[in-house]
Amino acid sequence: MRAVLRWEFADLRAHRGQAALMVLVTAVITVSLILANALLQNAGNPWQRTFGQSNGAHLWLHVRPGVDTAPLARLDGVAAVAGPYRTAPSTLVRSAEKVPLELRAVGPALPKVSRPLMRSGRWLDPSVSNGVVLESSFARSMWAAAGDSVTVRGLDGATHTMRVLGVADTADQGAYPNWTPGLGWVLPSTLGRIEPDPSHTAQTVGLRLRDPATTDFTAQQAVTALGSDQVTMVSTWQQVRSSMNLDNRLLGLLLAVFGLVALLAAALAVAGAAGSRVLAQVRDIAMLKAVGFTPAQLVRMFLYEHSALAVVGIVLGTAAASGIGPLLPSPLGEAMTFWQAQPDHLGALLATGVGAVLTIALATALPAWRAGRVPAVPTVRADRPVRRMSLLARLALLLRLPPALVLGARDAFYRPLRAGLTIARLAIPMLMITVALGSWATLDGFRDHPERVGLAATLTAKPSGIDAASASRLLSRQAGVAAAYPGVELQALVPGQTTTITVRGLGTVARPYPFALAEGRGIQDTDEAVAGQGALDQMHVKVGQWVRVMTGGTPRILHIVGRSIEPDHNGEMLSVGMEALEGPVGLPQPQYYALVLRPGASPSGVRAGLLAASHNQLDVQLTTNPADQLGAVRGVVIGLVVVLALIGLAELVTATGSGLRDHIRDLAVLRAMGLTPRQVTAVIVTSTSLLTTVAVLAGTAVGVLVSDRLINLQGHASGVGAGIAQMPPLGTLLLAGTIAVVVAACVSVVPAARATRARVTTALSQF
Known part of the structure; x- marks a missing residue:
């Protein structure tokens, strides 16, 4: 040992x-x-x-409101029931920002089922009539903490100053802003003061099941027991x-x-x-x-x-x-x-x-x-069998290139198996570097060309204290606004009544919204729709099929004519023209306007102009770009590229050493024949550079294909949908390949120069 x-x-x-x-x-x-x-x-x-x-x-x-939810507790498989809780929509106003907030009326005692977990502060107290407990991700997004005061506005426009008693975690809904609206808990008396009209409230009921695998079946039973026209939303x-x-x-x-x-x-x-x-x-x-x-x-x-x-x-x-x-x-x-x-x-x-x-x-x-x-x-090493010159070496000879380049081209592929293994080992890091560059290019595409990923509207304007007609006229007069598309979002029961998706009316048939379509075509009739990948998966349908959804108790039969790139709501969006949501009282009133700006218009400038022109009766916000939430990916990509470059460098050192060992007698013979040390060095550098060039070309070509598939696969899994992948710019790929070849040449120069300085008799004595 x-x-x-x-x-x-x-x-x-x-x-x-x-x-x-x-x-x-x-x-x-x-x-x-x-x-x-x-x-x-x-x-x-x-x-x-x-x-x-x-x-x-x-x-x-x-x-x-008013629906008897007692039958839910008697369903098979239901172990416990949370609620029912009265809820009401509201708006949290903080500086110039106005965000939707759902208030849920809960008693002063923490419930046994779906109990909010206090992270800071305390729970609701009857002695604090204006107290509210905010869900943690929503509070973090609003920069609100226990002890702060926030302004909440009801549907009637009246504002109420609320005191944040605490911040709590919950498993009832996802993190804000991926899941909207935000969630806040208040006392029943507080909810009645903020929203005095019972018709504007709703009920929320939670069911804890004995077997989580039966969730879809229980959802069907629950909707059937209550009536599909009485259920506005189901979440699992x-x-x-x-x-x-x-x-x-x-x-x-x-x-x-x-x-x-x-x-x-x-x-x-x-x-x-x-x-x-x-x-x-x-x-x-x-x-x-x-x-x-x-x-x-x-x-x-x-x-x-x-x-x-x-x-x-x-x-x-x-x-x-x-x-x-x-x-x-x-x-x-x-x-x-x-x-x-x-x-x-x-x-x-x-x-x-x-x-x-x-x-x-x-x-x-x-x-x-x-x-x-x-x-x-x-055993005594026999001479290697004479092989035919490679095609590349013969081409170099035909072009009358310098002898060093011809010999380097010959030596690079003289041992085909070893050359192939070297190329494969060098190609793998280059392949993954190309994938990393593809991820970077996709993020840049989200940021620089948001219209390609379903974000054609740069701003969103919500009327607040102003009627829809006045808001539409004001938006049409704004110089930087190219188009203002009215929008409304409703919850719809999917076929089978196991869950709900968001049905979004945006634009009209005469003036359709420019959805980013990855498959199919746009909306051309009142019964047509485009769906995100998440919605297609939830409904188990494909483009070209018809679906029946229930919005507010009204059944709607829609023809899915296209698949849109949807970065919001995990892609669980079914988009239609406003005419498709027409009810007994006509078209629904727009909840917001999606604003597409003119080329060169400043979003911040247009926003400031709209706020001033409307006297702050329009809530104008920048559209959230998913790329803003994925900034850490860029740092990770840089680190991964460095790692892969180190692996490639290690392989280059090995390849150069192997080449020198295999050809050291040849180098000695070349020196004895009259080649200068620089020419001998050029032979080794050319051999290594050619192997690296082939590896770069192969790795880049396969990397582009793999990058597209991997990114689109992740897009499909996240609900956004395939079709978001962007190929790295050709200039970037050329630069990366050039750097790899130059580094390979530089790595091989030092050992090659050292080998050329060895005495000829010493080199020959090794064999």
Whole structure:
């Protein structure tokens, strides 16, 4: 064992740079895998924890006022009932911002089912008649905390100053603003004062089930028991869970995919490096066998060495992730802080480390086995069989290129199998770099061209104290507004009556809203609709089919003629023209106007002009862009590109070393024939650069295809829908490929120059 350790230490000292690079790569890969694990755990655990601690309800129904909800408690499978609670819509006014807020009337005692979990402050107190408890994500978005005062306005326009008694978590609905409106709890007397008209209120009932798997069936029973015309909205625990921490899930999946692929690329690089060392140390291995080393000992020696490097890298990566992770900006830091508090995180760390070590060890197994097969007395190396010149070398010769370039083109592909393996190992990092650039380009597309992802309207204007006709005239006179589309949103029961989706009337048949369509066509008739991917999945239909939905007790039969890109409400949107929502009293009054601005118009300037012209009777807000919530993705992409570049660099070092070892006698012969040291160096640089160029072209081509599929797959899973992927700009791809080739040339220059300085007789004596 002492001799084994001495040999391994000597080998590591002889390859310090390569060993340090592999340790660094393994450490960074470990960090990315740990962060991915934390983000994926944080994507589901907060809701699960809150649901369990609050004894949450699996099914929530919003019903009309006065409806008897007692039959719900007698349904099969219902274990407990929360409510019914009276609710009323309102608006929270904070500075120039006005956001929708649903007030829920609850008693001074915390309920047993779906109990809000207080995070700060205290629960409702009868002695504070104007008290309100806000849901935590809504309070965080409004910068409201316990002890603050907020202004709440009812439907009649009257304003009420409310005191925030506390902030609480709930599993009843998703996080704001992904789930709107916000939620606040008040006393029944407070709700009656804010909304005195009973016809403007509703009832909310929560059902806790014995078997969560029966949620859809119970929803059908509940709607049937109450009457479909009495139910305005149904939401399930699956919908709430899927909407929670969607951004964290995206980041986690991105880190996990890149981390696993990077680990595979690193394993291939380690295999290449180990194989290169075995070929370079044939005489040393033969000597070890001659003095008594068995093949098994030699195999273990190589496995121990590379596994030790992997362990060191994993330990460093784990320490870095544990120490620095909680200090990272949200959501990475928040996810790491939460995950480290979980009792099972140590097991996940151990599993990550063991998996990485086993991957590296398996990659080293084949080179180690080859080392064990080296004979104790190495045979005389025969000359390599003469092969035909490659097509590239013949083309270079035909073009009368300099001899160094012709010889470099010949040497690059002289050993086809080894050249192919080198290209494959270099192509994998380039493939994932292209995917990372595709993710970056998609985010840029969301920001720079929002109309392509369903965000044609830059501003949203809501009438407040002004009638719809006056609002429409005011908007049409604003210089920067190109078009103002009236809009209204209603909740609709889907076929089967298991849940609800949002039906949005936006624009008219004569003047349709410019939806971003990924499939089908736009709306051309009053019974036509376009649907988001989430809505199609909820209704189990495809483009071209007819659906029957129930809005406010009115059945509507619609023909889905297109699939739109929908970044809101997890894509659970069914969009129609305003005429499709016409009822007995005519068209519904617009709830808001989607404003498409003229080219070059400043959104902030148009907003300020509308507020001044309407005397603040219009609530004008910028349309929320999903790219604003995914800023952390850019930092992650940069880090992943660096990791992959390090892996590619490690492979380049190995490829250059292998090329020098295979051709060192040729280099000596070339020098003896009269080639200058610069020309000899150019041969090696050309060979490495050509291999890298082929790898860059192959990796980029496959990466563009993979990037499109991965991003669209994630878009489909999130409900936004496929069709959001953007190909990286051609200039960016050319720049990335050029940088890779230039780096490869620079990496090969130093060892090639060192080899050309060796004495000719020394080089020839190695064979």
